[in-house]
Amino acid sequence: MRRPAxxxxxxxxxxxxxxxxxxxxxxxxxxxxxxxxxxxxxAVLWLDRQVYLAALLVxxxxxxxxxxIACGLGILAGALVGGVTxxxxxxxxxxxxxxxVPIVILYPIFTAWFGIGPESKIAFAGIYGFFPxxxxxAAGIRTIDPQFVLAARSMGATLPQLITRVIIPASLPTVFAxxxxxxxxxxxxxxxxEMLTASAGIGYLVTLNRTILDSPRVFAAIxxxxxxxxxxxxxxxxxxxxxxxxxxxxxxxxxxxxDRRPAVPAPAAA
Amino acid sequence: xxxxxxLSELRASAGEAAIVVDRLTHVxxxxxxGVPALVDISLSVGKGRFVVIVGPSGCxxxxxxxxxxxxxxQSEGTILCHGRPIPxxxxxxxxxxxxxxxxxxxxxxxxNIEFPLSLRGTPREERRRRSRAMLSLVGLEGFGExxxxxxxxxxxxxxxxxxxxxxxxxxxxxxEPFAALDEQTRMTMGHELLRxxxxxxxxxxxxxxxxxxxxxxxxxxxxxxxxxGRIIDHIEVTLPRxxxxxxxxxxxFGRLRDRIWQQIRKSA
Numbered sequence: 001m002r003r004p005a006x007x008x009x010x011x012x013x014x015x016x017x018x019x020x021x022x023x024x025x026x027x028x029x030x031x032x033x034x035x036x037x038x039x040x041x042x043a044v045l046w047l048d049r050q051v052y053l054a055a056l057l058v059x060x061x062x063x064x065x066x067x068x069i070a071c072g073l074g075i076l077a078g079a080l081v082g083g084v085t086x087x088x089x090x091x092x093x094x095x096x097x098x099x100x101v102p103i104v105i106l107y108p109i110f111t112a113w114f115g116i117g118p119e120s121k122i123a124f125a126g127i128y129g130f131f132p133x134x135x136x137x138a139a140g141i142r143t144i145d146p147q148f149v150l151a152a153r154s155m156g157a158t159l160p161q162l163i164t165r166v167i168i169p170a171s172l173p174t175v176f177a178x179x180x181x182x183x184x185x186x187x188x189x190x191x192x193x194e195m196l197t198a199s200a201g202i203g204y205l206v207t208l209n210r211t212i213l214d215s216p217r218v219f220a221a222i223x224x225x226x227x228x229x230x231x232x233x234x235x236x237x238x239x240x241x242x243x244x245x246x247x248x249x250x251x252x253x254x255x256x257x258x259d260r261r262p263a264v265p266a267p268a269a270a
Numbered sequence: 271x272x273x274x275x276x277l278s279e280l281r282a283s284a285g286e287a288a289i290v291v292d293r294l295t296h297v298x299x300x301x302x303x304g305v306p307a308l309v310d311i312s313l314s315v316g317k318g319r320f321v322v323i324v325g326p327s328g329c330x331x332x333x334x335x336x337x338x339x340x341x342x343x344q345s346e347g348t349i350l351c352h353g354r355p356i357p358x359x360x361x362x363x364x365x366x367x368x369x370x371x372x373x374x375x376x377x378x379x380x381x382n383i384e385f386p387l388s389l390r391g392t393p394r395e396e397r398r399r400r401s402r403a404m405l406s407l408v409g410l411e412g413f414g415e416x417x418x419x420x421x422x423x424x425x426x427x428x429x430x431x432x433x434x435x436x437x438x439x440x441x442x443x444x445x446e447p448f449a450a451l452d453e454q455t456r457m458t459m460g461h462e463l464l465r466x467x468x469x470x471x472x473x474x475x476x477x478x479x480x481x482x483x484x485x486x487x488x489x490x491x492x493x494x495x496x497x498x499g500r501i502i503d504h505i506e507v508t509l510p511r512x513x514x515x516x517x518x519x520x521x522x523f524g525r526l527r528d529r530i531w532q533q534i535r536k537s538a
Contacts, residue, residue, distance in 0.1 A: 147372040148372060150372070151368055151372040152385075169376045170376070
């Protein structure tokens with residue numbers, strides 16, 4: 001028997017999971033208070049669609065702004081720390097160890113400073129996502145093959161040319177990995193912050209409905225967050241594979257080129 | 271090629287020499303004071319000559335080459351390239367080809383070859399024309415749109431040679447360009463390099479630790495001692511050109527290779 005393709009298996013797993021979500025509560029194995037059936041969750045989501053859409057827009061607004069902060073400051077700080085030896089020796093250990101601190105403990109202070117509106121979420125999630133972006137940008141710049149720089153210099157590259165033509169493209173794959181992770185962390189940061197102290201947003205809906213024991217509405221909010229995260233992930237992937245053609249080509253291209261291009265005659269030395 | 275004794279002789283010979291190195295010494299800063307790396311190197315490379323510098327690993331031959339390229343500063347002594355010092359890289363005078371082909375993985379073959387031209391703002395059409403000409407010179411027509419990871423090691427070095435030649439510098443410096451290749455590819459590439467050299471008539475300074483490669487390629491071989499590096503022998507290779515694989519089996523070839531080996535062994 002032929003093995004099914006991994007994507008088929010993934011879809012099958014998803015369908016099984018959704019089916020379980022629908023039928024396990026119906027059988028009474030799990031009380032509906034703990035797990036309402038999928039159909040009821042979707043029904044509530046449709047019924048309250050305006051509430052959820054409004055909440056999602058608030059969350060999205062906070063996520064976009066905190067991503068801008070995390071990515072902008074992260075790349076800037078990472079470039080400085082990665083590119084300037086003095087800053088690296090001074091700051092990199094500090095940043096690395098700060099990354100290990102559960103920053104959520106600072107959130108109450110943020111609400112005191114910025115209030116319970118979007119500002120505190122944006123500031124908190126921005127900092128939350130900042131660290132992976134900054135650290136991987138620094139790593140991306142630090143781990144550039146020195147041969148690239150030497151070769152470019154031998155061809156007469158000036159410092160600005162070195163930065164734009166060699167250092168930025170060479171560090172792009174690592175930077176993108178950090179952006180993907182940092183972006184995901186800002187979503188987590190915003191939702192967690194909304195769940196802790198807020199007056200709007202999708203995380204707020206989770207907490208609000210949990211306290212009044214309305215579990216279909218809790219799950220509807222969770223579903224909305226899931227959709228948001230998956231959409232983000234797919235967008236980031238698409239953007240990455242478009243920007244870093246040579247790297248994704250390097251990973252998949254080997255197998256592809258082996259069966260696609262046997263007809264091209266290689267030179268004798270190849 | 272002769273050892274240059276004093277500055278007036280140096281100036282006199284600079285006319286027909288592509289590269290003149292005069293009493294060059296280099297000392298590295300170590301934890302316990304300076305570590306001498308290169309000691310009292312004097313040499314001159316005639317225009318259009320193929321000169322190979324051979325020596326054991328760590329003798330400083332690569333450093334010497336990087337100094338000729340303007341990529342590194344020596345502690346003492348002067349280097350003249352076509353009569354002028356070379357404090358910074360100058361791709362119009364000197365092309366450098368590195369051990370790792372060091373092609374940029376985010377650029378196609380043609381874009382890699384054009385890179386030095388695009389740095390100085392050569393118009394796109396001229397860039398394409400010149401890079402295509404180089405591509406066919408190194409025998410890679412049809413590979414212009416490939417990325418480096420789609421090329422074999424030998425093909426990458428061909429691209430790297432094309433990139434070194436595209437600005438048409440009179441001098442080509444090559445730092446063990448074939449060291450990472452397997453034996454067969456290495457022989458083929460050596461042969462190819464001689465073919466390209468005979469059509470372009472560049473001055474070539476080629477660094478290697480392979481004795482066979484040195485004798486096979488060179489007009490002249492400079493032998494360097496183990497660290498700290500100094501030049502301990504200068505050998506004129508009298509084998510006729512074009513060189514053929516059969517020459518490697520001749521007595522002359524064997525004697526030359528043996529002489530280099532004896533010199534290096536004595537110095538170690």
